[in-house]
Amino acid sequence: MAIKKFAVAAYDDEEVLFPAVKKVxxxxxxxxxxxxxxxxxxxxxxxxxxxxxxxxxxxxxxLCGTSTAVGFISWIFTSDWPIIYGGKPHFALPAWIPITFExxxxxxxxxMTLTFCYLNQIMPGVKKHIFHPRQxxxxxxxxxxxxSHMSEQETVAFLKATGAKEVNVQVAEAGWWYGRxxxxxxxxxxxxx
Amino acid sequence: MNDRxxxxxxxxxxxxxLIAVGxxxxxxxxxxxxxxxxxxxxDKSRFWAVLLHDSVFFTMITGCCIFIQxxxxxxxxxxxxxxxxxxxxxGANIWVFGGIxxxxxFLIVFCxxxxxxxxxxxPWVTPGNDKVLLGKAPFLNKGMFVGFTLVTVGLxxxxxxxxxxxSIAQESAPKNxxxxxxxxxxLSGLFLLVYGLTQxxxxxxxxxxxxxxxxxxxxxxxxTFASAxxxxxxxxxxxxxxxxxxxxxxxxxxxxxxxxxxxxxxFSIFWTYLWFAQYMLIWYSNQPDETFxxxxxxxxxxxxxxxxxxxxxxxxxxLIIMSRPSKRNYFTVTxxxxxxxxxxxxxxxxxxxxGPLGENWHINWYEIGIFMGFAGxxxxxxxxxxxxASLVPANNLLLKEAVVHLS
Numbered sequence: 001m002a003i004k005k006f007a008v009a010a011y012d013d014e015e016v017l018f019p020a021v022k023k024v025x026x027x028x029x030x031x032x033x034x035x036x037x038x039x040x041x042x043x044x045x046x047x048x049x050x051x052x053x054x055x056x057x058x059x060x061x062x063l064c065g066t067s068t069a070v071g072f073i074s075w076i077f078t079s080d081w082p083i084i085y086g087g088k089p090h091f092a093l094p095a096w097i098p099i100t101f102e103x104x105x106x107x108x109x110x111x112m113t114l115t116f117c118y119l120n121q122i123m124p125g126v127k128k129h130i131f132h133p134r135q136x137x138x139x140x141x142x143x144x145x146x147x148s149h150m151s152e153q154e155t156v157a158f159l160k161a162t163g164a165k166e167v168n169v170q171v172a173e174a175g176w177w178y179g180r181x182x183x184x185x186x187x188x189x190x191x192x193x
Numbered sequence: 194m195n196d197r198x199x200x201x202x203x204x205x206x207x208x209x210x211l212i213a214v215g216x217x218x219x220x221x222x223x224x225x226x227x228x229x230x231x232x233x234x235x236d237k238s239r240f241w242a243v244l245l246h247d248s249v250f251f252t253m254i255t256g257c258c259i260f261i262q263x264x265x266x267x268x269x270x271x272x273x274x275x276x277x278x279x280x281x282x283x284g285a286n287i288w289v290f291g292g293i294x295x296x297x298x299f300l301i302v303f304c305x306x307x308x309x310x311x312x313x314x315x316p317w318v319t320p321g322n323d324k325v326l327l328g329k330a331p332f333l334n335k336g337m338f339v340g341f342t343l344v345t346v347g348l349x350x351x352x353x354x355x356x357x358x359x360s361i362a363q364e365s366a367p368k369n370x371x372x373x374x375x376x377x378x379x380l381s382g383l384f385l386l387v388y389g390l391t392q393x394x395x396x397x398x399x400x401x402x403x404x405x406x407x408x409x410x411x412x413x414x415x416x417t418f419a420s421a422x423x424x425x426x427x428x429x430x431x432x433x434x435x436x437x438x439x440x441x442x443x444x445x446x447x448x449x450x451x452x453x454x455x456x457x458x459x460f461s462i463f464w465t466y467l468w469f470a471q472y473m474l475i476w477y478s479n480q481p482d483e484t485f486x487x488x489x490x491x492x493x494x495x496x497x498x499x500x501x502x503x504x505x506x507x508x509x510x511x512l513i514i515m516s517r518p519s520k521r522n523y524f525t526v527t528x529x530x531x532x533x534x535x536x537x538x539x540x541x542x543x544x545x546x547x548g549p550l551g552e553n554w555h556i557n558w559y560e561i562g563i564f565m566g567f568a569g570x571x572x573x574x575x576x577x578x579x580x581x582a583s584l585v586p587a588n589n590l591l592l593k594e595a596v597v598h599l600s
Binding site: 041051055056059088095098 | 469473516599
């Protein structure tokens with residue numbers, strides 16, 4: 001749990017959001033995240049987000065699935081419980097390929113889904129701070145971290161100048177935590193939001 | 194903008210050289226047959242089988258380029274539009290390869306007989322007392338063969354030229370006029386019907402599967418289609434990269450190359466799926482009338498090609514162009530496109546050769562020379578067609594969408 005202070009700017013158009021994001025970055029502010037109602041193409045590049053290694057993780061999960069399937073089936077059919085059926089040899093590789101394929105896909109899919117959830121900090125039973133109630137409706141919300149070296153007023157004024165409709169300062173948990181949406185956390189109650 | 198393609202002298206000379214090599218090889222092959230005192234039945238079969246192999250391979254790739262245009266038009270896809278003149282130019286030349294394939298297959302069906310009076314390439318032409326072949330005679334006969342071949346090549350030629358001429362007509366049409374767009378849309382639906390009844394079913398049965406007329410596989414046409422499809426995308430990619438290197442196709446960027454790379458990758462896997470599905474069912478049920486096909490290929494004299502086929506067409510694509518950066522790298526995709534075309538050429542080789550040649554197969558001057566000849570014809574014809582019209586499908590309704598397209 002890391003509770004931090006954020007300056008939150010809400011825009012009502014992505015045409016305003018894009019130059020704002022670029023301006024904020026070039027002025028040296030650190031963008032915590034940008035929340036949009038829909039996927040905005042090119043926003044990740046504008047924010048300077050790097051591509052993740054999710055696909056490499058997927059490849060490794062797939063390899064795990066392949067080796068699990070081939071290893072387990074070959075152990076069963078050649079040493080643990082060898083049975084002859086259909087006149088095939090014990091090590092009947094072609095017959096195992098469909099299951100190997102399915103297990104490869106299963107491992108890769110499930111593994112990548114969980115990794116994706118971890119990277120995006122989403123999971124059932126997990127809570128994240130919502131900066132603006134309309135960030136999933138019609139507002140584009142940018143949160144900027146305010147540290148002790150920064151002036152709150154200056155940051156807010158700067159964000160207002162970039163065309164934000166609403167700007168406020170919030171104290172919020174930066175990460176994710178186990179919690180319930182119908183109950184407020186102590187820090188939320190203390191901060192009054 | 195550099196939207197006209199001037200054929201560079203080097204490309205023209207290369208294509209002329211390749212065609213010359215092909216013609217000389219053909220003359221050499223004929224000379225060996227006529228003057229060789231000890232030319233056996235196998236030598237004659239080899240002469241025809243190699244011609245059949247290359248003409249069918251190139252016809253199927255070319256036909257697939259028409260299919261790609263039709264499928265994309267029907268799906269209202271824009272990703273192809275930035276370089277659509279390339280598949281158009283390849284597809285519009287189907288009459289060349291289809292014509293060669295028609296001549297070759299008809300010569301084999303009507304003229305070729307070995308010293309025992311048997312047609313060693315299409316055994317169903319001379320069934321004798323063979324019960325299996327006589328049972329298949331209602332479909333596998335000369336009339337059906339001629340009919341399907343002529344109808345297929347004729348319709349493909351019509352659609353290949355039609356799609357190109359309509360696309361060029363759009364350039365001079367009024368701006369944002371949708372008349373041609375919907376005409377292409379309707380014709381595409383019609384073409385898919387034609388394609389489904391020809392290249393996706395009957396034509397591979399007649400042209401290729403009937404080389405081993407005793408054997409059959411219900412998956413065969415899909416399998417050859419997958420081969421041709423992935424080769425067609427590789428061919429389109431080679432042309433796109435070549436044109437970009439010449440300074441044309443300025444609207445095409447890495448996103449489009451990435452698209453083509455994805456198709457090459459995905460349909461290599463699709464090919465493997467069909468390759469394995471056909472193999473595994475036959476391996477599992479173990480019926481003698483089906484397994485002899487794979488006995489010869491996997492455990493017999495063709496085992497090198499059988500495994501090379503698997504390594505080149507599955508292992509190499511999956512390992513080399515799986516990752517995103519390698520699909521966006523001009524060198525790796527170009528390299529893999531050449532590898533894939535060669536791999537599927539080998540795939541067609543092992544479909545056709547075991548029937549007529551048995552263990553006496555070669556990949557020697559004759560096979561390579563004829564392949565070079567066909568490659569030369571492809572380069573010559575396609576570059577000539579490309580140079581006749583603008584490379585940018587200006588006024589195409591989807592052009593803007595195609596240019597800002599993100600892969």
